[in-house]
Every structure is written in structure tokens, then in C-alpha cells.
Amino acid sequence: MKPGPRRSISQADIVDAAFEIFEEKGGDAVSIRGVAARLGLTPTAMYTYFTSKNALQRAMVEQVFSGLDLAAASDPSVAWRTRLRTLAADLRARFAEHPGAVVLVASGPLDGRQALTFGETLLEGFTSGGMPLADAARATAAVRAYVLGAITLDAAAAGADAEAADAPSPLWTEATQHPLTEAAELLGGDDAFATGLDRLLDGFGLPPVA
Incomplete structure (x- = not known):
């Protein structure tokens, strides 16, 4: 029996395969040759979609956004702070995937x-309320840094939780040397991200949510 016709491969299929390898083996394992092997393509065929590993990695970031x-x-019918909070939470959720x-x-x-386009949306939102472009640029940079920083901490915490789950239980525990840090972590809760974003926006004079 002859094999059936080969299904066409899209750039989205390639990026999905790259993410699979990335999450299984880490970033160093993502390569044109490795992704080609995962999809049953030749490296030469892969180069018709992406000319380099860097181009592939940038496409992976683009897929998240x-x-x-x-x-x-x-x-415009929704208050900008409300839209911004939703957008920030949405981006955080996308990176959690x-x-x-x-x-x-x-x-x-x-x-x-x-x-x-994400950055442009932030700028448009800030300037639509009358904020000068220079201030809107600073606010956009601050919000982007805050959200990406939170995402970085989320990824680190997820990795630490995974390692802790695999580690054997200790026979004893020592009294903590960082009581304030532990207390702060307990008090942070799920709303810590939104609260921190609101404090940042307060600093730029954005009207509070009604």
C-alpha cells in the first residue's frame, strides 16, 4: 500500500513543534534540524520557512503575543485602566501556557x-486619555517591564515547585531566617499581580477604576 499524501506543514505547526521541544528539553535543544526531525521534514525544507534558529525563536515569541x-x-467604551489590567493578565496567562x-x-x-502591536496598543491607550507621548512611552515601558518581570518570577516559581515535588521530604526543618519574606509570600495572594499593577498606574496618574 502506498503511503497517503503528506499533509502540508504550516509555520504554526513548526512553532508548535519547537515549543514541544523547548518545554521537553530546554532552549538549547531547539534547532532547525531538531524541529525538522520532529515533523519528518528535511533541514533544507525547514529553511524555506525559517532561515535560522533566531528567526524560529522570534516566531515563537510572536505566537505568544x-x-x-x-x-x-x-x-474606548471601557475605562483604560480596566482594559490595561485585562490585557496584562491576558499576557501573563499566555506565558503561563x-x-x-x-x-x-x-x-x-x-x-x-x-x-x-502590543506596544502600540499600550501607547494608544495612554495617549487616548491625554497623556503626552513622552509620558506614555515611559508608562508603556514600565508596564511591559512589570508584566514580563512577573512572568519571569512565575516561571521561576513553577520550576522551583516542580523540583520540590521531586525532592525527598526532609527529616527536619530549621527555623526560618527570613520571617518577613515568608510572611509577605503568604499575604501576597492571587491579587498581588493586579495590586502591584494598580500601584504602578497610580504613579502615572491614571484614573482609578470606577
């Missing part, structure tokens, strides 16, 4: 179309 609902974030992707963000500039 492409899942954001930027249309809702541009809805691909926790290793935060490493890719740090590996190069966020200059892909989707990432730039």
Missing part, C-alpha cells in the same frame, strides 16, 4: 509584528 485580544484592549518562552523574550528585541 498573537493570542492577545488587542481589539478588546482598544475598546508556555513558561519557558520568557527566556526567548530576553534573547532578543521585541520587534515582531505582534509584539510591536
